Structure formats: structure tokens, C-alpha cells
Amino acid sequence: MDTKSAPKPVVAKHPEVVEAMHENPWHQAMEQLDRAGKAMKLEPFALERLRHCKRILTVSVPVKMDDGSVKVFEGYRIQHNMDRGPAKGGIRYHPSVSLDEVKALSFWMTMKCAVVNLPYGGAKGGIICDPKKMSRGELERMTRRYTAEISIIIGPDKDIPAPDVNTNAEVMAWIMDTYSMTIGYSCPGVVTGKPIEIGGSLGRNEATGRGVFYVTRELAQREGFDLRKATVVVQGFGNVGSNAANIFVEHGTKVVGISDVGGGLYDPKGLDLHDIMEYRKTHDSIAGYPKAEKVDVDKVIELPCDILIPAAMEGTITKHNADKIKAKYVIEGANGPTTNDADKILFAKGITVVPDILANAGGVTVSYFEWVQDMQAYFWSEKDINARLQDIIVGAFTEVYDLSKKEKIDMRMGAFMVGLRRLGKAATIRGMFP
Numbered sequence: 205m206d207t208k209s210a211p212k213p214v215v216a217k218h219p220e221v222v223e224a225m226h227e228n229p230w231h232q233a234m235e236q237l238d239r240a241g242k243a244m245k246l247e248p249f250a251l252e253r254l255r256h257c258k259r260i261l262t263v264s265v266p267v268k269m270d271d272g273s274v275k276v277f278e279g280y281r282i283q284h285n286m287d288r289g290p291a292k293g294g295i296r297y298h299p300s301v302s303l304d305e306v307k308a309l310s311f312w313m314t315m316k317c318a319v320v321n322l323p324y325g326g327a328k329g330g331i332i333c334d335p336k337k338m339s340r341g342e343l344e345r346m347t348r349r350y351t352a353e354i355s356i357i358i359g360p361d362k363d364i365p366a367p368d369v370n371t372n373a374e375v376m377a378w379i380m381d382t383y384s385m386t387i388g389y390s391c392p393g394v395v396t397g398k399p400i401e402i403g404g405s406l407g408r409n410e411a412t413g414r415g416v417f418y419v420t421r422e423l424a425q426r427e428g429f430d431l432r433k434a435t436v437v438v439q440g441f442g443n444v445g446s447n448a449a450n451i452f453v454e455h456g457t458k459v460v461g462i463s464d465v466g467g468g469l470y471d472p473k474g475l476d477l478h479d480i481m482e483y484r485k486t487h488d489s490i491a492g493y494p495k496a497e498k499v500d501v502d503k504v505i506e507l508p509c510d511i512l513i514p515a516a517m518e519g520t521i522t523k524h525n526a527d528k529i530k531a532k533y534v535i536e537g538a539n540g541p542t543t544n545d546a547d548k549i550l551f552a553k554g555i556t557v558v559p560d561i562l563a564n565a566g567g568v569t570v571s572y573f574e575w576v577q578d579m580q581a582y583f584w585s586e587k588d589i590n591a592r593l594q595d596i597i598v599g600a601f602t603e604v605y606d607l608s609k610k611e612k613i614d615m616r617m618g619a620f621m622v623g624l625r626r627l628g629k630a631a632t633i634r635g636m637f638p
């Protein structure tokens with residue numbers, strides 16, 4: 205055979221293809237699970253079960269668009285695990301939503317609820333769409349049809365959605381209304397992150413950002429640095445990023461860098477967040493704000509600072525940029541922002557990473573409070589909610605931090621071990637049907 209003219213085998217040898225496969229969020233999540241599960245000798249049957257999602261529902265969502273045409277969107281709702289209670293997790297609207305992304309996010313929800321010890325399993329949902337290019341009417345029709353399609357598996361005792369990237373309280377209200385119309389009575393507990401007027405909870409909107417602040421304040425105390433003298437950079441200026449940034453500023457910490465998908469801003473003297481938010485009201489993005497230095501969107505995480513908060517999407521800190529990070533602490537506001545390769549680089553550089561499943565658990569914690577309030581039809585004060593949130597987040601932080609120090613492991617591994625212990629016990633006590 206003439207080897208010179210023989211066709212090259214079509215395998216994923218192209219470095220970018222291999223990397224994309226490797227950095228697939230589901231593969232990343234399973235690597236994390238295997239690493240922690242094996243290190244702590246988790247019962248093999250529990251480990252094996254966590255490697256699979258319990259239920260995966262793919263739905264097609266036909267929507268009448270404003271121009272009269274019909275567009276069909278693909279959506280998912282995935283319940284990863286329900287051993288410890290009903291499934292819980294947000295709904296994402298984004299062009300890059302994929303089945304593997306939603307699987308990974310549902311797995312991280314299982315882990316997160318176990319780390320902070322909420323009586324929930326993990327779920328996630330998403331629709332492949334570009335909400336920035338859709339009208340409010342189109343978004344409402346898409347949300348209502350998607351809700352009808354997934355209503356066969358959601359419910360206050362089964363699976364309770366919440367907001368995630370590009371979904372908000374208004375979208376949750378449409379879900380609550382559609383589900384309630386289907387069953388014939390009002391059911392506030394089917395969804396969390398709703399408006400207060402229909403059973404939402406005080407403090408839910410800020411809860412994820414507030415939780416990010418609580419873990420950072422606790423870390424500062426344990427590591428012996430003064431948070432008021434520290435500088436913070438936040439990647440992503442949506443629900444999580446903007447609330448976290450504002451809460452840091454309220455407590456006297458300087459936020460020197462921020463970004464959204466349109467661009468980044470830097471001011472070593474501290475950014476005027478109030479002014480930037482006013483600017484965004486009329487410009488749709490923080491990009492172009494004239495009173496701060498412009499920074500390329502991909503370079504924001506490389507800015508000089510003490511604390512970096514990735515609060516945008518997964519996979520933004522990779523082996524290509526981890527080495528350029530100057531912060532001493534990375535607090536993961538987003539889910540899965542650091543790839544496993546980047547994790548190793550950060551650990552070797554002595555950078556402490558507070559992992560997503562602990563750092564951003566404030567959102568699901570107050571979602572749990574909202575659900576409890578809905579079930580009791582009795583509502584708590586914001587002061588009460590923030591105090592209970594602090595108790596849960598500080599308790600979980602202490603458990604993970606102490607275990608990490610004792611076992612000389614990074615905090616991601618520590619958080620996985622805390623969560624997997626609870627999940628392993630639940631799986632063993634329940635046993636396997638049939």
C-alpha cells in the first residue's frame with residue numbers, strides 16, 4: 205500500500221478538537237467526581253450512580269414569532285439525582301446551551317445541595333436560544349410552551365426550577381402561572397426566584413452574590429487578611445456578579461475591575477458601580493462607560509487584584525490563562541468557571557480557589573427558604589433570611605475549609621468530599637430498588 209497517498213484516519217487528533225472534548229463540562233464534572241470519589245473511597249455503587257443522570261428530558265418548543273413564522277427551539281430538563289429530596293436547579297437561555305452542559309450543571313446542583321446540606325437533589329434546564337434577539341412576547345411564549353412540555357416532571361415535590369443565565373423573576377412568574385393553569389390551582393412552590401407579589405422571597409435576588417461575599421469574608425478571617433484593604437475583580441456583571449460587587453463595596457472593599465459580555469472596565473482607585481449601573485440602563489452593556497479604563501473582555505481575569513470572582517459562564521479560566529492570574533484568591537460565583545487543568549495550575553501557584561458548589565450556594569439556599577415559605581404560606585423578614593443564609597454558608601465553609609486543611613487538599617476536593625459523604629450515606633440507607 206502506498207502509505208504516502210493513504211488517507212489519514214478521521215479521529216479527533218486535531219489539538220483544538222481534543223481540547224474541546226476534554227473541556228466539555230460534563231467530562232470535567234465527571235473527572236472531578238472520580239478524583240474525589242476514589243480519594244475518599246466512596247461506595248462504588250454510589251459513585252457509579254452519580255456518574256449518570258436519573259432523568260433526561262429533551263423537548264422541542266415551537267414558538268410563534270412576531271413576524272408570523274414558527275421557530276422550534278430545543279430545550280432540556282435534567283434531574284441528576286433525587287436521593288436526598290426533590291430536584292432543584294435553574295433554567296438557562298443561551299445559544300451555547302447543550303445537553304452535556306445541562307448534565308454537568310445538574311450534577312453540580314446535586315453536589316451543591318449536598319455540600320450546604322439542603323434536602324434537595326440536583327437538576328437543571330435550558331433552551332438553545334438567543335434571548336437578546338427575541339422580543340418579550342416571544343420569550344414569554346417560549347417559556348410557557350417549555351413549561352408545558354416539562355410539566356410532566358416538575359412540581360413542588362418533584363423538581364423546582366429557578367433562574368440562571370438570561371432568566372429572571374419575570375420568567376419564573378410565567379412558569380408559575382403556566383404550571384398553575386395546567387393543574388387548576390395556584391402553585392407558588394413549583395418555582396423559586398419569583399416576584400415577591402406571587403410568593404417570592406425577600407433577599408433571593410441578591411442571595412448568590414451575598415453568599416459569595418459571606419464565603420470571602422470567612423476566608424479572610426481564616427487566612428488573616430483585611431477584606432477592607434483587598435481589591436476585587438468580577439467577571440460577569442449579571443445577577444451574581446453585580447450583586448456580589450455591590451455587596452463588597454457596601455462592606456468597604458474596592459472593586460477595581462468588572463466585565464460583561466461586551467467588554468471590561470478597570471480603575472485601580474475603585475469603580476463607581478452606581479454610576480456604571482446608571483450608564484448600563486441606557487446602553488445595554490457596561491462596555492463604553494467613559495470614566496474607567498477599557499479592558500479587553502478576555503483580559504479582565506488577568507487584572508491585578510487580591511480576589512477574582514468569575515461570575516459569567518463555565519470554562520473561562522483555562523490552562524491558557526490560569527498562569528496569568530494575579531489574584532491570590534478565586535471565588536467561583538459562576539458554575540464550573542475553572543477547568544480541571546487550570547485548577548492544577550492555580551493550586552501549584554498557591555492560589556486558593558473557593559469552588560462553585562460552595563461559593564455560589566447562597567442562591568439555592570435562599571431558593572430553599574422561598575420554597576419552605578411557599579409550602580407554609582408564611583413569609584419571613586429579610587433580616588431573618590440573611591441571618592439564616594449566613595449561618596448555612598458559614599457552617600458549610602467551615603466544614604470544607606477545615607477538612608481541606610486537615611487532609612492537605614484543595615477546597616474543591618474538600619467540598620466534593622463533604623457532599624459525597626452525604627450522598628453516599630443517602631444512597632446506602634435508601635438501598636436500591638428493586
Ligand code: NAD
Pocket residue numbers: 367368369370371412439440441442443444445463464465466501515516517518520537538539540564565567568
Ligand atoms: P446573568 O445572565 O444574570 O449574567 C451573566 C453575566 O455574564 C452577564 O453580565 C453577561 O454579559 C456576562 N458574560 C457572559 N459571558 C461573558 C464573558 N465571556 N466574559 C464576561 N462576561 C460574560 O447570569 P447569572 O444568573 O448571574 O449567572 C452567572 C453564573 O452564575 C452562571 O454560571 C450561573 O450558572 C451561576 N449561578 C447563578 C445563580 C443565580 O442565582 N442566578 C446561582 C448560582 C450560580
